[in-house]
Amino acid sequence: MAQETKLREEEMHGEYRNVGKPVKRIEGAAKVTGETVYADDMQLSRMLHAKVLGAPYAHARIKSIDANAAREHPGVEAVFAPADLPAYKKNFSNRRGMIFPDEEVLFYGQPVAVVLASDPHVAEEALALIKVEYEVLPPVVDPIAAMGEGSPLVRSPLGDVDRSEERGHVTVGVEQEEAEGKPSNIASQMNFRRGDIEAGFAEADVVIEHTWRSAVVHQSYIEPHSTVADYDASGELSVWTSTQAPFYIRDELAQTLGLPENKIRVTATEVGGGFGGKIYLQELMVAALAMAVRRPVKYIMSRKEDMLAATPAPQAVIDLKTGMTRDGKLTALKSRVVYDSGAFPGAPMLPGCLLVGGYYKCENLDIQGYEVLTNKVSVGALRAPGAHNVTFAIESHMDMMARELGLDPIEVRLKNAVEEGDPLPSGQPYPRIGLKQCLEAIAESEVWARRSKEQGARARDGQRGDPARPTSASGRAGRGLLRGTGLAVGGWLGGLQPASAIVCLNSDGTINVTVGSADITGTNTSFAQIAAEVLNVPLEMVNVTTGDTRTAPYAGMSAGSKTTYTVGRAVKLAAEDARQQMLEIAAKRFEAAPEELEMADGVVRLNGSDEKTLTFQRLGRLSTNFAAPFPAVVGRGAITTRKMAPGFTAQAAEVEVDPETGEVTLLGFAVAQDAGFAINPLSVEGQMQGGASQGLGIALSEEMIYDSEGRLLNGNLLDYRMPTTRDLPPIEAIIVEVPSEEGPYGARIVGEPSIVAGAAAVGNAIADAIGVHLTDAPFTPERVLRAMGKL
């Protein structure tokens, strides 16, 4: 089957000249020379630098703020405390609806005042001169404790919660129940039920029940949050910011600041990594300050501020009980899914509840989700938000049950895997998906092939069933290093938003594509490929621009893996429209019908004729010159879609565990992922490897550690350990292509699924090595030793 998939791929890609081919980034040269302009590289006349004072408590009431000494500090232009801010429409229920707290501080590091100065060092010095008097309140840090009846409240009650940002990441038409009635720390909850859960467990031969915990992790883009804003005499607000969501920011700023959307120009500067974490955060503060002082204001978060006060990804506690028959059929799945949302709502409880029961056919489900508030920084999206937490649980369970029943981990998953038409826990049926094909593909990976070879040898040597395999291949023989291989699947449903694009013919025959989507993954290169494909020209004839919100046609946020799926379709339509306009001009010149014409390599010709030809350059002149006979060629494409194109992945890990130190070394990792159709396989592989590396960080080392007072203890990139080159061998990427119904050329969502399965795959590999599953991620040496009973 995998062989067939591969053959079909070759067939599919053979038909095209631009799409489906590995293409270098169109902006690559600017990036490797350092010429690309990121927000912090912007310099404007009279620009002021903002430095922010963060609260030193996780929960407190501000009694007074005395900023007089800071204001008098030489070089300081202005100081803003909550009372000094210009009027704007406040909403304390959503983090993004506020600049400073009214008076109640809700998390450690929450901004409470800001200093502006021409010299950032001067602004920094002045922060120390601001005197804030706090009444310290009891912080609530642990989400399970926060759910308890007797828990103190995290905050004053929520009002109307706006969940528009979350819908940009996953759009599934299901609502959660907002908290009502007696005040508690549960912001919202939801429940999915199917079949008869008790009958399902009664039918099973194996029933297991465990609790799975994963940590708060940070997106850890290398470029911290960065924004510049300016407000001019004509009442126009300009914001240059490192964001995935320029139009979303424009809309939110308009509502909050009371400006019309056509007076706001948001430019998404090149994003130095976002991964879901750069949607809309500090832009409101910077814009409001620029409006207040009528000078450009720049605010660049320090790494520490970014870790304390941006929007990391939530921890979750997943109680899971599953049952399986002897022949490997999943009969029942019961789960309580708790996400720690921090001090504001916005945790990905909905996708978590959908995915914990969304990978396998299971007739009996009972899934209960809770979004719980605590006095920690509020959470945001990180690449398939919420998916890795629940995948760790369900995919560890599948491994444990397969082990107990002596079943092959791939076979047992294939037997239960969802396919087109199967319902999500919400009842909504899946469109065409490629989960099974990913499982078949991972079986062919080098990592899994090595395991199969070793297992064969083990069977011959009569060692089958012994999970602990001493290894000698590492060259560290004699220390009793243990080797293991594991796999897991994962998936993501994706977001849906309308999209549009414009394709123009220039007077020299080259092509401009304009879109409104921030390019965070190489999408502009893919758009160039799509337009070049439609117009049947070499890629070099096409250039792509992301415009700002006043010049670009609308696009949704570059989140939810939707950009190629939605904007790509709009680009294809716009290019087809431009193509038609060009054919019509040529048809009039040749006195022929457009259907009698062909277009190739920048030339339109009458079928079979060598004389009746028009170059793109000629067409360009005929539609742009003075007194030209034809109007300019401007192709328009606009779409909306309500059809998901979910992306699945299967991943295999090979690890070596040192039983003396508990250290886990990753020896190999493979990712098979369904891209639908890989418009740029080089980019798709890059997304797969990059996402997988983030999943491996979640598995092995990444954890934001809070003390009992809610203070972050490791707010820097030394103590918060993301994977380095020392940690990661080259990741094997296997592209699977099961075309989506609506995506351009069959493309489906790509960016996010790769992060989802890492923790489970590595956990299963560790279990293969040491004989026991770790229930808490990341799998630090200490946790490994505890699991082995050595601590």
Added chain:
Amino acid sequence: MPKQVISLTVNGRSYEVAVEPRWTLLEMVREELRLSGSKEGCGTGDCGACSMIVRSPQDERGRLITSCLMLATQVDGCAVTTIEGLATNGQLHPVQQAFIDTGGVQCGFCTPGMIMAAKSLLDRNPSPTLEEVREGLAGNLCRCTGYAKIYEAVIQAAQTKKA
């Protein structure tokens, strides 16, 4: 704050710069010389995005440093190479070209520092093995690529340089 004048060369060009004692090398290069290719990702020497090569008069060969941890006054008399100094006459350095060719560039924010680290590695070891590449780039974080295509880039650049 009173300033001190230092002399140095940056990418082969001589400068005299009046610097505050608290300025880092990174800050001076970005804010005073307006060479904004080097990036600040952490300010604590952990991410490597600000990597530059600094050669002091007594050194034979330059050293790869994190310029966010070096004060501007420390480079008085030194020769500094930044990402802007690698391409010659509009021709990309083989490491730069290899990063584009292999897909080793994604968001681009770690790229200037990563390329400086790769160049420094190849200056010391023209034919590194995969393991030597992994060791040589261990001070530079990338969040986008999972490093796989960066390893390919460095090995490709080594081959191009030899050819």
